[in-house]
Amino acid sequence: MNKIAAILWCILSLAWTTASWAQNVAVSGKVTGANGEAIIGANVLVEGTTQGITTNVDGDYTLTNVPANATLVVSYLGYKTEKIPVGNKTRIDVTLREDTAEIEGVMVVAYGTAKKESFTGSAAVVKGGELQKRVVGNVTKSFEGTVAGVQVASGGGQPGEAASVIIRGIGSVNASATPLYVVDGIPFDAREVELSNFVFRASPSELNRPQIGLYQLLESAPGREGFRTPDDVFRITERGIEFVKMADNRIDAEKSERFDRVMKKKGFVFPARRIAGNASTYKHYDNGYLLLDATGTPFQMKQLCGRPFVRRIERPDSVTFTHAFVTEFPDKRLLGFLGDDRGGIHALEADYSLHCLPLHPVDLRRERLIVVGDCFYWTAITERQGFERLTALNARDYSLAAEHETDFPAPKWEQTRKYLFPFRLVFTASSDKYIKPRLCDFSYLALGLNTLLAAGWAVYSMKKRRCRTIRALGILVLGIYLLVPLLLTDRE
Numbered sequence: 001m002n003k004i005a006a007i008l009w010c011i012l013s014l015a016w017t018t019a020s021w022a023q024n025v026a027v028s029g030k031v032t033g034a035n036g037e038a039i040i041g042a043n044v045l046v047e048g049t050t051q052g053i054t055t056n057v058d059g060d061y062t063l064t065n066v067p068a069n070a071t072l073v074v075s076y077l078g079y080k081t082e083k084i085p086v087g088n089k090t091r092i093d094v095t096l097r098e099d100t101a102e103i104e105g106v107m108v109v110a111y112g113t114a115k116k117e118s119f120t121g122s123a124a125v126v127k128g129g130e131l132q133k134r135v136v137g138n139v140t141k142s143f144e145g146t147v148a149g150v151q152v153a154s155g156g157g158q159p160g161e162a163a164s165v166i167i168r169g170i171g172s173v174n175a176s177a178t179p180l181y182v183v184d185g186i187p188f189d190a191r192e193v194e195l196s197n198f199v200f201r202a203s204p205s206e207l208n209r210p211q212i213g214l215y216q217l218l219e220s221a222p223g224r225e226g227f228r229t230p231d232d233v234f235r236i237t238e239r240g241i242e243f244v245k246m247a248d249n250r251i252d253a254e255k256s257e258r259f260d261r262v263m264k265k266k267g268f269v270f271p272a273r274r275i276a277g278n279a280s281t282y283k284h285y286d287n288g289y290l291l292l293d294a295t296g297t298p299f300q301m302k303q304l305c306g307r308p309f310v311r312r313i314e315r316p317d318s319v320t321f322t323h324a325f326v327t328e329f330p331d332k333r334l335l336g337f338l339g340d341d342r343g344g345i346h347a348l349e350a351d352y353s354l355h356c357l358p359l360h361p362v363d364l365r366r367e368r369l370i371v372v373g374d375c376f377y378w379t380a381i382t383e384r385q386g387f388e389r390l391t392a393l394n395a396r397d398y399s400l401a402a403e404h405e406t407d408f409p410a411p412k413w414e415q416t417r418k419y420l421f422p423f424r425l426v427f428t429a430s431s432d433k434y435i436k437p438r439l440c441d442f443s444y445l446a447l448g449l450n451t452l453l454a455a456g457w458a459v460y461s462m463k464k465r466r467c468r469t470i471r472a473l474g475i476l477v478l479g480i481y482l483l484v485p486l487l488l489t490d491r492e
Contacts, residue, residue: 024065024066024067024068025066025068025086025088025089025090026062026063026064026065026066026090027062027063027066027072027086027089027090027091027092028060028061028062028063028090028091028092029060029061029091029092029093029094030055030058030059030060030061030093030094031044031055031059031061031074031076031093031094031095031096032059032093032094032095032096033079033095033096033098034095034096034097034098037059038055038057038058038059038060039055039059039076039079039096040055040056040057040059041054041055041076042054042055042059042061042074042075042076042079042096043073043074043075043076044061044063044072044073044074044094045072045073045074045075046063046066046067046070046071046072046073047070047071047072047073047083048071049070051063051065051066066086067086068086068087068088069085069086069087070085070086071083071084071085071086072084072085072086072092072094074094074096076096078098078099079096079097079098079099080096080097080098080099082094082096082097150165151165152165165179192331192375193374193375193376194330195330195331196329196330196331196333196373196374196375196395197330197373197374198327198329198330198331198334198371198372198373198374199370199371199372200325200327200337200369200370200371200372201368201369201370202323202325202337202339202364202368202369202370203368204364204365204366204367204368207323207364207365208365211275213235214233214234214235214244215233215234215235215275215277215279215289216229216230216233216279217230217232217233217234217243217279217288217289217301217302217303218230218279218281218286218288218303219286219303219304219305219306220285220286220287220288220302220303220304220309221304221305226281227280227281227283227286228281229281231245231246231247232244232245232246232252232255233246234256234259236270236271236272236275236291237270237271238270238271239270240256240260240263240264240270241256241259241260241263241270242256243255243256243259258307258308259301259308259310262308262310263299263301263308263310265310266299266310266311266312267297267312268291268293268297268299268310268312269293269294269295269297270293270294271293271294272291272292272293272294273292273293273294273296273322274290274291274292274321274322274323274324275289275290275291275292275324276289276290276291276323276324276325276326276336277289277290277326278326278328283328284328284330285328285332286302286328287300287302287326287328287335287336288300288301288302288303288309288326289301289302289326290324290325290326290335290336290338290348291324292321292322292323292324295320296315296319296320296321296322296340296341297312297313297315297321298313298315298321298324298338298348299311299312299313300313300335300352311352313348313352313354314352314354315354316354319340319341319342319344319346320340320341321338321339321340321341321346322339322340322341322364323338323339323364324336324337324338324339325337325338331375332350333349333350334347334348334349334350335348335349335350335352336348337371338354339362339364342361343360343361343362343363344356344357344359344361344362345357345359345362345369345380347398355398357380357393357398358391358393358398358399358400359380359382359391360382360389360391362382366384367382367383367384368381368382368383368384369381369382369383370383373393373395374395375395376394376395377392377393377394377395377401378392378393378394378395378398379391379392379393380393386407386408386409387405387406387407387408388405388406388408389403389404389405389406390403390404390405390406391403391404417441417443418441418443418445418446419443419445419446419449420446420449420479420480421443421446421479421480421481422442422443422446422447422450422477422478422479423439423440423441423442423443423446424439424440424441425437425438425439426438426440446479447479449479450475450476450477450478450479451476453475453476453479453480453483454472454473454475454476455472457471457472457475457483457486458472471486
């Protein structure tokens, strides 16, 4: 009986194996185009597997051991991909249809698109990943050695200075020796990008330092002579504006009355809350001063051909400005930056339009603000002790592009200081620019430790029979600041 069972088991196993092999078939066929011509090198792949083959010079292919329930995927560049179920068929011929979109090959060129068949020039593609691998000072230098016919020469060597790019000669669509750059449909040239680079800084030490109250007003239209240092200065009081001649320390009544009349006509309310300017002869142009009157309304004041120019800058009703900064960058896009009482930062453009930057509130009296930008992106950096925030903005519409925050842990010394010293003695701070000793960062933990040190000193002194209460009280207040000198100078 056991022999019969074994024989039956062998028969069933053989039948199952035969059935399994019967499910796999060999498939062959021919791949042609719509015109009947054989397609050489077409890919024939069993879907969901790595089993595949390419057609020969006659367009023929052969695949062995193909599951009966499999699907063949046939593809070739310029043709639409076809999927054909096998279904126990051993001969499968495939006709591929042309992919019109693939054939026409749309290319992005300058202000729009063009089909390959109508594009008469030459084109090359450089992937962004390749450019990112290059360590260069600007993006134009990154093209060096990537495309045939493109020559890139270094500029003057200044940081951020654009390189000279020549593409198969010196001709360009903008009638210059430099190529035309188009970014998101907007044309730029290398000079424009170079001029748009700027760095703006605002630090608490500069804002909080004492103001002298006397300011030079340059001639904003100097002509051929360039900027010259004026022989007078102005000051703004509760009564109005006054120009003082430095040679004899006398008030220029006529000039003072002329400027005062124009400022009052424009609605300036004396005295000035802030006066911001950049009176220097080492620059290309002068935008005068940005003034904040007693109500926080901004004004621009400058001197044109000896005459006063005053412009009132309208502000939102809910905003009161507290800080003003004049910016005189090469592209002349900005007049400056304004800070309001809620921590907002506003960009003031040359057309006197205000744009509130999408930044977290910035306390300019305690936080350092740096803005680095060009015609594409701005990066605003806010710094304070132990913290830094970077915000990327689109330069065209000031929209938020990205944001990153970093916390810097305090050094180990700072972490242990609160246990050792009841306070810190510092000589400089962001509240002013000058040396001024002050006590800060009081620590109750250190005060408790000082109590133990004072008690230890009292016991030490009593053993020597010369207990001095004043020194013990001094240790209670000063802690290790006094204990160490006493131990070093102690004599029997």
